Amino acid sequence: xxxxxxxxxxxxxxxxxxxxxxxxxxxxxxxxxxxxxxxxxxxxxxxxxxxxxxxxxxxxxxxxxxxxxxxxxxxxxxxxxxxxxxxxxxxxxxxxxxxxxxxxxxxxxxxxxxxxxxxxxxxxxxxxxxxxxxxxxxxxxxxxxxxxxxxxxxxxxxxxxxxxxxxxxxxxxxxxxxxxxxxxxxxxxxxxxxxxxxxxxxxxxxxxxxxxxxxxxxxxxxxxxxxxxxxxxxxxxxxxxxxxxxxxxxxx
Numbered sequence: 001x002x003x004x005x006x007x008x009x010x011x012x013x014x015x016x017x018x019x020x021x022x023x024x025x026x027x028x029x030x031x032x033x034x035x036x037x038x039x040x041x042x043x044x045x046x047x048x049x050x051x052x053x054x055x056x057x058x059x060x061x062x063x064x065x066x067x068x069x070x071x072x073x074x075x076x077x078x079x080x081x082x083x084x085x086x087x088x089x090x091x092x093x094x095x096x097x098x099x100x101x102x103x104x105x106x107x108x109x110x111x112x113x114x115x116x117x118x119x120x121x122x123x124x125x126x127x128x129x130x131x132x133x134x135x136x137x138x139x140x141x142x143x144x145x146x147x148x149x150x151x152x153x154x155x156x157x158x159x160x161x162x163x164x165x166x167x168x169x170x171x172x173x174x175x176x177x178x179x180x181x182x183x184x185x186x187x188x189x190x191x192x193x194x195x196x197x198x199x200x201x202x203x204x205x206x207x208x209x210x211x212x213x214x215x216x217x218x219x220x221x222x223x224x225x226x227x228x229x230x231x232x233x234x235x236x237x238x239x240x241x242x243x244x245x246x247x248x249x250x251x252x
Contacts, residue, residue, distance in 0.1 A: 001026050001190045002047070002158060007055040009042050016042040017053070018214040024158075024207070029184055029191040031201040031222065034211035034234055040194040042214075044160050047192075048078055059158070073101035077156035079148055079164045088134040091127050091146050092118070098153035113155075121152035125179060141172030148179060159183070161193040165200075177204050198239065202226060210234060 002024040009017040017039040024030050032040040046053040049064060049072070057064045059075060067075075077098075098121070099114040122128045125145045130138070135146055144164065151159065159180065165173040181204060184191055195201045201208060201222060208225040210217045212234045218225045231239040 001028075001060060002192070003056070003058040004043070004047075005056040005058075007043065007046055007053050007057060009039070009046055009051050009053045015214050017046065019055070020209075020211070020214075020216045021055075022209045022216065022219045024190045024192060026157075026188050026190050027184070028206045029181075029193065029204055031205035031208040032192060032194045032211065033196075033198060033201050033208055033226065034217075037213065038211035038234075039214040040211055041162050043211075044078070044162050044192070044194060047160060048072075048076065070101045073154070073156075075156055076158045076160060077151035077154045078160045078162070079144075079151050080162045088136045090132050091135060091138070091149075092122065092131040094135055094146050095121055095127075095131075095149045095153050098150040098155075101154070114153075117153045117155050121149040124152060124182070125149040141168055141175065144168060144172065144176060145179070148176060152183060157189055159189070159191045161191065163194050163196065166196065173200070180204075198226060198231075199243070 004023070005021050007017055007020045008015055020039065020043060022030070032043060034040055042051065045051045047057055047059075047064065049069075059067065059072075064072065095118050096114075099117065102114060119128075122131055125148055127142075127145060127149055130142065135143060138146065148164070161180070164180075165176040168176065177200060180191060183189065193201075193205070195205075205222045207220065208222045209219045210225050210230055217234055218227075218230045228238070228240045
């Protein structure tokens with residue numbers, strides 16, 4: 001589905017990503033993990049062609065440099081940490097924007113499936129009752145669900161998440177990740193997430209890439225990557241012991 005081969009992103013003499021290679025298959029949820037400055041978000045930007053890079057990025061066998069932006073937008077959806085609308089668009093209007101790549105405008109006559117996809121996205125994210133509400137009046141969790149619905153309406157096959165629930169309260173974090181898990185159950189889809197919370201990575205991920213200072217330390221299944229040894233090497237602490245200690249505070 002997606003393959004990165006020796007991808008390097010440089011800012012002057014600094015390599016934010018350094019010879020990184022991994023692949024994602026349909027049905028997989030791959031977690032990009034590692035400390036701050038490891039290169040996680042940089043790789044997301046490379047896949048979306050937001051930064052220049054060396055190496056190869058293949059989307060369903062095609063070099064993404066050769067894919068037109070409109071076609072890329074039909075295949076790849078992106079959800080960032082924080083999203084905001086500068087004007088008082090309604091929830092439904094924001095979700096409709098996800099159909100932009102399919103016609104000459106939002107729900108243009110050329111976009112035959114647009115209305116159905118918007119309705120499905122609103123229903124899946126539990127926003128049908130809020131469809132006419134201005135996004136400027138929503139809570140943080142409702143706002144993030146609105147932009148997630150926009151991505152669902154876009155109907156991509158690959159979903160890229162740059163810490164989409166990092167700033168949200170715990171109930172909303174669980175809600176966002178659960179919704180994405182449901183979305184992933186449809187055939188032919190894959191997800192890549194940037195995560196800091198290793199508990200979320202273990203709970204929802206099927207595969208992982210562990211990064212440190214731009215380099216790939218380990219890649220494979222979540223259990224095979226997030227081992228005590230690998231995490232000690234990257235975080236310079238006993239992560240497993242810390243997790244057990246914090247969990248112990250909740251056990252009576």
